[in-house]
Amino acid sequence: MKILFLAAESAPLAKVGGLGDVAGDLPRALQNFGIDVRPFIPFYRSINRSDIELDLVDDIFVDYPLGSEKALIYRTLINGSKTYLIDGEPIGAVNGIYSDPQVDAHRFTFFSLAALQAAKSMGWKPDILHAHDWHTSSAVVWLNRNRDSDPFWKNTASLLTVHNLPYMGAGGEDALDYYGIEAVDDERLPGWARHMALPMGLATADWINTVSPGYAQEIQTPEFGHGLEVLITDRKDYVRGILNGLDIRRWDPTTDKALPKHFKRDDLNPRQEARFAMLEALGLDTNPKVPLLAMITRLDHQKGVDLAIQSLVNLTKEDWQFILLGTGDPNLEAMAKGFESDYPDRARSIIRYDDHLARNIYAGADMMLIPSRYEPCGLTQMISMRYGCVPVVAATGGLKDTVTDYVSNPQGTGFVFSPINSDELTQTIRNALTMYRDKRRWRGLQRRGMNIDFSWQQSARKYTELYQQAHSERSQK
Ligand code: ADP
Numbered sequence: 001m002k003i004l005f006l007a008a009e010s011a012p013l014a015k016v017g018g019l020g021d022v023a024g025d026l027p028r029a030l031q032n033f034g035i036d037v038r039p040f041i042p043f044y045r046s047i048n049r050s051d052i053e054l055d056l057v058d059d060i061f062v063d064y065p066l067g068s069e070k071a072l073i074y075r076t077l078i079n080g081s082k083t084y085l086i087d088g089e090p091i092g093a094v095n096g097i098y099s100d101p102q103v104d105a106h107r108f109t110f111f112s113l114a115a116l117q118a119a120k121s122m123g124w125k126p127d128i129l130h131a132h133d134w135h136t137s138s139a140v141v142w143l144n145r146n147r148d149s150d151p152f153w154k155n156t157a158s159l160l161t162v163h164n165l166p167y168m169g170a171g172g173e174d175a176l177d178y179y180g181i182e183a184v185d186d187e188r189l190p191g192w193a194r195h196m197a198l199p200m201g202l203a204t205a206d207w208i209n210t211v212s213p214g215y216a217q218e219i220q221t222p223e224f225g226h227g228l229e230v231l232i233t234d235r236k237d238y239v240r241g242i243l244n245g246l247d248i249r250r251w252d253p254t255t256d257k258a259l260p261k262h263f264k265r266d267d268l269n270p271r272q273e274a275r276f277a278m279l280e281a282l283g284l285d286t287n288p289k290v291p292l293l294a295m296i297t298r299l300d301h302q303k304g305v306d307l308a309i310q311s312l313v314n315l316t317k318e319d320w321q322f323i324l325l326g327t328g329d330p331n332l333e334a335m336a337k338g339f340e341s342d343y344p345d346r347a348r349s350i351i352r353y354d355d356h357l358a359r360n361i362y363a364g365a366d367m368m369l370i371p372s373r374y375e376p377c378g379l380t381q382m383i384s385m386r387y388g389c390v391p392v393v394a395a396t397g398g399l400k401d402t403v404t405d406y407v408s409n410p411q412g413t414g415f416v417f418s419p420i421n422s423d424e425l426t427q428t429i430r431n432a433l434t435m436y437r438d439k440r441r442w443r444g445l446q447r448r449g450m451n452i453d454f455s456w457q458q459s460a461r462k463y464t465e466l467y468q469q470a471h472s473e474r475s476q477k
Pocket residue numbers: 016017018019021296297298325326327352353354355358377378379380381383
């Protein structure tokens with residue numbers, strides 16, 4: 001089985017959020033199933049060329065209605081597996097991974113078409129085109145329109161994975177036009193969506209999946225479907241939900257190099273080392289009786305940081321300390337900094353991306369607050385459980401699928417609340433703070449979370465099955 005795997009991010013080369021983790025980890029897990037998967041990402045200027053070994057494997061031209069643009073195809077080895085990097089003038093227009101929507105639409109459409117062209121130029125005929133999110137949806141649309149007339153692509157089936165539905169590629173119409181990707185004429189889509197990368201991909205992909213079974217159901221409803229629910233519901237026989245896994249070697253408290261001391265399930269005392277070192281560095285008290293709550297997140301309305309802050313304000317009579325690590329929306333950054341200055345003796349808001357600190361927070365905090373308004377899968381709750389940090393999550397999408405509520409189930413692994421509002425979260429944190437005082441039960445809660453197998457093994461098997469099904473259906477056409 002040959003899989004052409006296209007994404008805008010891939011950890012460790014280029015990561016902003018969960019998409020980077022998935023697109024970095026899943027190909028490696030698939031290789032263990034004997035699958036020939038070739039992941040492609042854009043060669044961003046922010047990727048340090050001197051850090052990696054590079055082979056220039058091909059140079060090609062991407063055709064568009066009024067001309068053509070050159071693309072260079074590089075190959076590198078990351079943790080023993082191949083990743084392909086595509087360079088070209090549009091990619092280098094800006095430094096980082098994401099920028100302005102119009103510029104990005106141009107870069108990612110160029111990238112998507114270049115990757116298809118590169119596979120063909122290498123004579124490597126994929127059985128599946130596996131595209132991720134709006135950035136690479138134009139490859140799916142292109143394949144759908146061209147495979148009947150191009151024998152090279154005739155037997156290639158497509159799978160589009162949705163990591164975050166509301167990010168659809170708005171503002172990208174000019175770029176799509178530029179590369180000759182015309183609007184779809186599909187009555188199941190609202191007018192505004194017919195020339196937008198992700199909805200077009202959803203209308204034309206052979207198969208669609210999201211990154212948890214819960215979110216796959218939710219996007220078929222008006223509340224979470226963002227206007228695409230009619231199309232998605234109509235295609236429900238071709239919609240799956242496959243939970244993301246974790247790279248359990250990269251996220252392992254028994255070996256994590258960022259931690260002052262390693263720990264394992266049957267001895268959690270060394271967690272205190274990370275906690276004290278971190279609290280001292282941040283100028284907070286190091287009293288082990290005071291529960292340490294945390295959030296590690298993109299600062300986006302989706303993630304409910306406002307709900308967390310409101311709940312902590314409601315709970316000022318209780319003992320807690322709070323560390324927030326995040327960047328993003330300037331208004332939410334200001335809100336987080338404002339919270340720190342209102343509660344300087346118990347709260348810190350660290351506004352940056354910091355993998356080292358994140359790992360110490362997972363290892364040292366008692367509870368992770370994850371009050372997302374929607375959550376396609378979510379990795380932070382899984383990493384938290386693996387590091388013995390108990391998640392407090394909203395009952396939505398992948399959070400609901402991965403955390404079992406302790407209040408309603410003695411075998412629970414965290415705290416799950418609904419409806420998603422600050423009153424409900426306040427009450428849930430209050431319950432968790434009460435439970436925290438019972439050390440024996442709390443240890444049980446931590447250990448049950450640490451026991452769960454979040455490895456990619458299961459997810460990779462499900463992707464393999466889906467690839468096989470899509471491939472055999474395509475071969476019969
Ligand atoms: P999303 O993909 O929506 O951002 P996920 O929960 O799926 O959310 O993945 C978030 C990933 O990014 C996790 O690995 C988390 O640890 C990491 N992360 C988020 N914000 C930061 C930050 N400020 N510093 C370090 N890591 C972060």
